Amino acid sequence: xxxxxxxxxxxxxxxxxxxxxxxxxxxxxxxxxxxxxxxxxxxxxxxxxxxxxxxxxxxxxxxxxxxxxxxxxxxxxxxxxxxxxxxxxxxxxxxxxxxxx
Numbered sequence: 854x855x856x857x858x859x860x861x862x863x864x865x866x867x868x869x870x871x872x873x874x875x876x877x878x879x880x881x882x883x884x885x886x887x888x889x890x891x892x893x894x895x896x897x898x899x900x901x902x903x904x905x906x907x908x909x910x911x912x913x914x915x916x917x918x919x920x921x922x923x924x925x926x927x928x929x930x931x932x933x934x935x936x937x938x939x940x941x942x943x944x945x946x947x948x949x950x951x952x953x954x
Contacts, residue, residue, distance in 0.1 A: 918948045
């Protein structure tokens with residue numbers, strides 16, 4: 854079994870013709886968090902692989918409220934409630950603004 858440990862510790866890289874330097878057991882893992890957009894694997898233009906960062910996006914909670922208002926306005930046949938939901942989804946207003954009005 855000691856023979857196998859020596860083989861792993863002295864691994865030889867045939868491409869570089871050098872001994873591979875392996876990390877020791879107490880080496881901390883590298884950080885995996887990234888603040889950049891991920892790269893896409895495709896190299897073709899116009900194949901839908903572009904990443905679009907939408908900075909002015911309506912928050913998730915507001916989108917849920919907006920969709921709920923649209924659905925409720927449609928089911929109850931209340932066009933004013935449906936318009937409020939559409940305004941929330943477009944980012945023109947928020948639920949908090951509608952409460953205070």
